[in-house]
Amino acid sequence: MKGFEINTREHLELIRSSAFESEHAQLYDSSYMQHEAAAIALEQEIENSLASISPDENSDEDRRVIKTQIKIHRERQRALRPHLESGSGSEDGDGRECVFVPAPMHWGANGDLDEESGSLSSVHNLLTWQASYSPLSYTPMYEELPSPDIPYYSMLDHSQPQTTYHLHRTREWTTSGTRKYVYSARDFSDKYSLYLLETSHRGDNQVTAAEFYRVSEFPQTCISILLSGIEKQDSNAAYKSRCIHLRGPFSTPIKEYPDRQQKIPWSPRRFTYGGRRFVWKPGDPHDDVMPETLYEFTRDWAKPGSRTGKRLDDARVTPLVWGEKKMKGKVESYTIHFAGGMDQVFREILLASQMVRQVCLFTAME
Missing domain, CATH: 3.20.90 (Tubby Protein; Chain A)
Structure with missing residues (x-):
């Protein structure tokens, strides 16, 4: 029974993550249905919790978390609804801007840590690694980093909106x-x-x-x-x-x-x-x-x-x-x-x- 619960939980997490992955890939119709499936599955989790004959001191907090997750999926559906069957792109057929969530996508954040990204976070990641693992106090890699004398704001892509x-x-x-x-x-x-x-x-x-x-x-x-x-x-x-x-x-x-x-x-x-x-x-x-x-x-x-x-x-x-x-x-x-x-x-x-x-x-x- 315990193994079944773990598999069910893993399946639920897969449904949830797939909804955001599809949204990130601009597969809006698929994402809408996956958000719906995730919300329904989470609502079933609450019903199962309330029907359980084994009281759990953490159940109130677990239900609070699940209710927040349901709210998130329903909110994403409201954001997606005007753009269903509109294809890909940042605007729908009527020229209305799509409001989506590039910020909460974990793969975007991880990309900022790659040396190739040239981001300040990738520089910080490199300096953190060198301070923790490099046996030398100075390495040639430092010569490749931008000088702090160059203002950070002047290195930003000013074509990007705030x-x-x-x-x-x-x-x-x-x-x-x-x-x-x-x-x-x-x-x-x-x-x-x-x-x-x-x-x-x-x-x-x-x-x-x-x-x-x-x-x-x-x-x-x-x-x-x-x-x-x-x-x-x-x-x-x-x-x-x-x-x-x-x-x-x-x-x-x-x-x-x-x-x-x-x-x-x-x-x-x-x-x-x-x-x-x-x-x-x-x-x-x-x-x-x-x-x-x-x-x-x-x-x-x-x-x-x-x-x-x-x-x-x-x-x-x-x-x-x-x-x-x-x-x-x-x-x-x-x-x-x-x-x-x-x-x-x-x-x-x-x-x-x-x-x-x-x-x-x-x-x-x-």
């Missing part, structure tokens, strides 16, 4: 005194979810960990996030800076360190990626919840006269990531933009960083 995500806190509930936050990143049309970030916290503590997912792979983690601990001593605790460690496709995490720990605001916060140095700075000095702005820099130094650790730098004037706030009634939502041509892996790491920071700030508003 990438925009709309950020929404989708739901939150309390179980055993713990609040769970689910934050989503939707595509430029603000209709279809591409990424999810989930985290939990208790009222007397701050968020210390989160998981970032591509919706096509949920609940398989894309990036795991850890934050340095900070006690909730006052109402301003959520606004105080902390370290963020993001572990994705690399053997070592990306480490973001604030200039001043446990001080308001969160930024400046600095990290190294692909041999280059980047800094998050406040997106709006008068609004702590506004998404941060990312710049590249080459040098930083202590601010003269500062007693709290403030630093100055030679950050370049062109931003790589920036955001804005929208108001719909009394509800706030946020939009974040990425410079065109930025590779997917790097973009996902930056998006995960901004989303987890936003969720930490949301805990102060509850």
Whole structure:
């Protein structure tokens, strides 16, 4: 019986992945039917779980995950419906743009790590490998890498449009005194979810960990996030800076360190990626919840006269990531933009960083 359950689970995962693979290949009609089959199979999983005579302490969480997967497949069907029988291409027969999910496809991300791609993530992957396995501190391969003196933004393909995500806190509930936050990143049309970030916290503590997912792979983690601990001593605790460690496709995490720990605001916060140095700075000095702005820099130094650790730098004037706030009634939502041509892996790491920071700030508003 156990072997049968494993085979059934593997078959279900095959159906789910095939739906996204067909969509990625622009086989829209096939993808629509596969999304339908996946949703029906998942709905049957819930029925089987509810009918089980063997109680499972994890069953509530399993059903929550399955319901999220069903929602994802139904959402993809709504995106595909106007384009059925339209053939391949980015537009249908009436010239309407197809809104699909290139970002959550794992094979696209893996391609960014290949040396041939020339992406910043491929450079970072190479440097990570050399630091871990090369017996030499210097190898000729370094001479082939782009110089950090050449601005990163000038190396991007400027013919590519900027990438925009709309950020929404989708739901939150309390179980055993713990609040769970689910934050989503939707595509430029603000209709279809591409990424999810989930985290939990208790009222007397701050968020210390989160998981970032591509919706096509949920609940398989894309990036795991850890934050340095900070006690909730006052109402301003959520606004105080902390370290963020993001572990994705690399053997070592990306480490973001604030200039001043446990001080308001969160930024400046600095990290190294692909041999280059980047800094998050406040997106709006008068609004702590506004998404941060990312710049590249080459040098930083202590601010003269500062007693709290403030630093100055030679950050370049062109931003790589920036955001804005929208108001719909009394509800706030946020939009974040990425410079065109930025590779997917790097973009996902930056998006995960901004989303987890936003969720930490949301805990102060509850």
